Amino acid sequence: MSGGAGRACGSSGSPSRAAAWSLALIALLGQSARGAALSSHIVRSTPVTSGSLIIGRAVCPGRVWLLNEHLDLTEITPATLAASTHAVTGFHRDERPWGLACSADQTIWTLPAARTLARLTSSGKVVDRRPLGVPITALFAIGDRLLLAPAPPVVGFPLLATSLPARPDERRAWPGLLGRAAASRVDLFARNLVNCGMAFDRELPCWLTDATEIVVSDGVQVRRISMPFVNQADIDREAPIRDVALIERSRAWVLATSARMVNGRRAGGRLFLVADGHPLADLLLPLNSRLIVAADAARCVLLTVDGHLIEVNAR
Amino acid sequence: MSASMVQRVVRLLPVMLVALIVCSDAKPALAATCFSDLRDCYGRAAGRDGGIWDMWAYGLDCELTFTDCTRRAIVGR
Numbered sequence: 001m002s003g004g005a006g007r008a009c010g011s012s013g014s015p016s017r018a019a020a021w022s023l024a025l026i027a028l029l030g031q032s033a034r035g036a037a038l039s040s041h042i043v044r045s046t047p048v049t050s051g052s053l054i055i056g057r058a059v060c061p062g063r064v065w066l067l068n069e070h071l072d073l074t075e076i077t078p079a080t081l082a083a084s085t086h087a088v089t090g091f092h093r094d095e096r097p098w099g100l101a102c103s104a105d106q107t108i109w110t111l112p113a114a115r116t117l118a119r120l121t122s123s124g125k126v127v128d129r130r131p132l133g134v135p136i137t138a139l140f141a142i143g144d145r146l147l148l149a150p151a152p153p154v155v156g157f158p159l160l161a162t163s164l165p166a167r168p169d170e171r172r173a174w175p176g177l178l179g180r181a182a183a184s185r186v187d188l189f190a191r192n193l194v195n196c197g198m199a200f201d202r203e204l205p206c207w208l209t210d211a212t213e214i215v216v217s218d219g220v221q222v223r224r225i226s227m228p229f230v231n232q233a234d235i236d237r238e239a240p241i242r243d244v245a246l247i248e249r250s251r252a253w254v255l256a257t258s259a260r261m262v263n264g265r266r267a268g269g270r271l272f273l274v275a276d277g278h279p280l281a282d283l284l285l286p287l288n289s290r291l292i293v294a295a296d297a298a299r300c301v302l303l304t305v306d307g308h309l310i311e312v313n314a315r
Numbered sequence: 316m317s318a319s320m321v322q323r324v325v326r327l328l329p330v331m332l333v334a335l336i337v338c339s340d341a342k343p344a345l346a347a348t349c350f351s352d353l354r355d356c357y358g359r360a361a362g363r364d365g366g367i368w369d370m371w372a373y374g375l376d377c378e379l380t381f382t383d384c385t386r387r388a389i390v391g392r
Contacts, residue, residue, distance in 0.1 A: 054392040069391075096383055114379045135375075137382045138390075151379060186353060189382045195390050209389050239389050266389070290392040 037281035047307030048083035056100025078294030090126025099139030153192035176217035197244030245295035349384035
């Protein structure tokens with residue numbers, strides 16, 4: 001196994017004038033009445049990643065990592081919008097990796113298979129494989145611990161558990177999302193698919209994929225934030241929440257899934273700024289977006305389906 | 316449980332697995348190919364001749380593959 005060859009995506013680019021004007025016009029036309037407080041503009045027109053499905057996002061201090069199905073590992077620096085991509089090497093031929101997580105020591109972890117945890121170097125090399133005693137179907141991180149979804153889900157019990165990367169089988173239940181009952185064993189898996197967003201401090205927002213409620217947990221305290229307003233006509237009711245970034249204890253950016261697929265895939269179509277469970281503002285995005293790259297109280301940077309970065313500002 | 320009873324259960328396992336799929340209220344619209352792949356995988360599990368635990372382990376792998384398929388369709392970005 002050799003280290004992946006660096007494939008720089010180029011440095012931060014500025015949009016051409018025509019593209020910028022077009023986008024501004026589309027953004028203006030696309031704003032809803034309630035979205036008056038939000039505006040968007042393109043901040044990087046050079047694609048940071050290919051169109052390949054993103055199967056994991058890890059948030060390290062000052063850096064965001066993305067892993068896609070083509071097994072490209074992309075590093076984005078939100079402060080400068082610089083990005084670089086490396087081909088990941090070291091996965092076995094029969095492996096279908098999933099998930100990406102950055103622990104407090106800035107090591108990056110993924111699941112090459114349901115029963116294997118592995119560390120990725122920043123150049124995309126798979127190192128430090130660790131067998132897992134129980135299959136894991138989702139991987140996130142909070143602080144120095146990995147957040148794992150063991151399979152099969154158990155009805156009425158936490159769907160997520162944490163462990164130190166060094167001892168992945170010593171799991172501690174993560175209170176918050178509980179396994180939901182299903183009419184059949186097959187539905188048990190489908191109804192308990194979990195996703196998590198970007199943390200604020202020690203609090204991580206997670207949700208069941210068909211729910212309009214996010215559950216914020218710090219491992220001890222749990223808060224449930226219901227967001228029925230997400231269920232609008234232009235939102236996908238099977239998987240309404242695409243991504244969430246907690247920006248303060250009571251505030252979050254919520255990317256809702258468009259009812260229209262883009263190239264056969266789900267994509268974010270509307271962005272909400274939420275406080276205490278109430279929408280402060282929302283914006284019909286000028287470009288469908290895949291996920292949140294970075295966020296704070298004033299802005300939210302999104303990766304579009306074409307690989308560009310757009311910034312939504314709260315006024 | 317008598318040996319004949321165990322044999323009968325093992326013989327009926329393929330039927331039970333197929334019934335599990337047919338009777339489920341799974342939502343094909345969600346990720347139709349995932350469900351059809353799972354049905355085929357269960358069929359292969361039922362046809363294994365390594366004993367009931369081999370079938371069970373293979374069936375769990377089917378479910379993990381199903382989960383991978385659905386999460387790519389729903390969670391993948």
